[in-house]
Amino acid sequence: MDDMHPTYLPGYLETSSVVSVSELALYLKELMEANDIxxxxxxxxxxxxxxxxxxxxxxxxxxxxxxxxxxxxxxxxxxxxxxxxxxxxxxxxxxxxxxxxxxxxxxxxxxxxxxxxxxGVLFQRFEQLKARLAAEGLFDAERKRPLPPQPAIIGIVTSLQAAALRDMLRVLRTRYPLAQVLIAPSLVQGTEAPASIATALDLLNEHGEADVIIVGRGGGSIEELWAFNEEVVARAIARSRIPVISAVGHETDFTIADFVADYRASTPTAAATAAVPNIDDWRVEVQDKAHDLTLLMQDRIEDLRTQLEHAQRDLQRVSPLKLVDQRRQQLDDTMERLQTQMEHLISLKQERLRGVSLQLHSLSPLLTIARGYAIVRRDETQEVVTSIQQVQPEDTLTIQVQDGHIPVRVRSSQQ
Missing domain, CATH: 2.40.50.140 (Nucleic acid-binding proteins)
Structure with a gap:
């Protein structure tokens, strides 16, 4: 067998063979599954x-x-x-x-x-420190300061390599490009991180130009976030003269730093959002003000237009043209009434004519013919023959039926 060709035997791998990753993984999987313990x-x-x-x-x-x-x-x-x-x-x-x-x-x-x-041990340490600092009043709402509404300089304490820093800078640049950012780099994980975070906070306070400080990092395990549960960090936040926003981990993560800080943000991105106003909101506010001003101007113009219309109506009331218009209106009304009366009279005449027509129709001999009867006329005089006394032998007659005429000659008459 070629030694370079992968070889796998269930439950056994030859040390001299070269196997694929999937074969080794399958071997390890079956090896563990075969162990009852x-x-x-x-x-x-x-x-x-x-x-x-x-x-x-x-x-x-x-x-x-x-x-x-x-x-x-x-x-x-x-x-x-x-x-x-x-x-x-x-x-x-x-x-x-x-x-x-x-x-x-x-x-x-x-x-x-x-x-x-x-x-666990970490949780017990967390609860013990939390209870002790709470008893000292470090978590009291009365000592928490409001965030500045329009900060000129935002201080940030975090790692320069953190993705959270890039997210915060992006949000600050988008929401409020007027502000400057002052970064105090620090470790955010490991045994040296608590002292590094506290030093960075003190440094920003000594510098004194930041209006608000964001301290935090992105998500991680409880061990990775533990630096923000250390007392040295809590004390540094508590003694800060500048309002501090804590932004550690994700929304479900809570640290001691969150309880001491003046404001707790669920994430670093949320912290940057809370630290500065949204310049787009200002644009909307300016647009709203412009809209309100436009409405006020339109209302003023409408008031002036209403006053002008009132003045025009006053002039029209004393104008001779108004009397002419009234006479024209009266003439139109008279013409309309006359037309209505004429139409009514014509309608009555039409109804009367229709009644006479129906009466004549009911008397028409054609109706009699339609029922199977016939009309006999003398050809010479066109008089209707109703008796044998009216005809003589050799007279020519015409019998009218429903669908035409029948010419006949009288040969004799009988009673």
Missing amino acids: LQNIWVHGEVSNCKIYASGHCYFTLKEGEAQLPCVFFKYSRLRSDAPELRNGMALAVNGRVAFYERDGKLQFYVDAVKPLGE
Whole structure:
């Protein structure tokens, strides 16, 4: 066999053969499926990066220390096992099977059932710091300052490589190109990130020209966002003389920074939207004002036109032309009445003529003929013969029937 040709034997791979990626992936998949321990095992850890999609399937990472395990909890398994709602920071024991997902080339744990074990370490740290800072009043609504309505300079604390920075700059440039942006670069992830974020906030305050500060980053797991849950960041936001907008992660992510900040935005893009007015709204407002001014001018012109019409009517009332118009109107009315009377008279005459015509028609001998009778006339005098006394032998007569005339000659008459 050619050594360069891929070779795959189910359950066995020769070390000397060159195999394709799909063959290796299939081998790993079957290797795990053949292990009974991996097909029904309980694993415990802390939930992170938990997401539930519209399909109802839940994807999360189970972590312990530096180790992590991607997990999939399908909708039908969640409903069947009556599982509680999962969230980041929850300590959990999960039952299921380990498999190799060929498409993504990664090992995954397919969950069949879950058992809550309380809160994880990170969540406990979060709640403890949150309670302590809340007791100090750092979350009180009274200490939160309103955002400036028209900031000239916007300060941003985030990573220069972050996609969130590009999104914020795009929104600021589109909504309010009049403002300037002052960036204080910082780390947003890792052990050195909290101190870096606090230093950048202090630097913007020392600079003193920013009207509002946006601090944040895009979405990630609870570990990736943890820098914004550290006390040093919370203290830096609290002591800022400049209003601070917190924009960390996605809409469902909440950090300590969100509670301390003067304004919490669901995303960095939403933060940029909240920080500045929309210049398009100003354009609309100017257009509305122009429209209102146009309406006022039109109303004034309409008032003047109404006054002019009143003056014209006053002149018309005293004008001799009005009397001429009245006489013309009277003449038109008289002509109209005369025409109506003539039409009525003609209609009466027509009805009377129609009645006479019907009466003559009813007396017409043609109707008698139509019923099967005949009319006999003497040809010589055209008189109607109604008696044998009126004719003599050899007289010529004409008999009129419905569809024509019959000429006859009298040979004799009998009573």
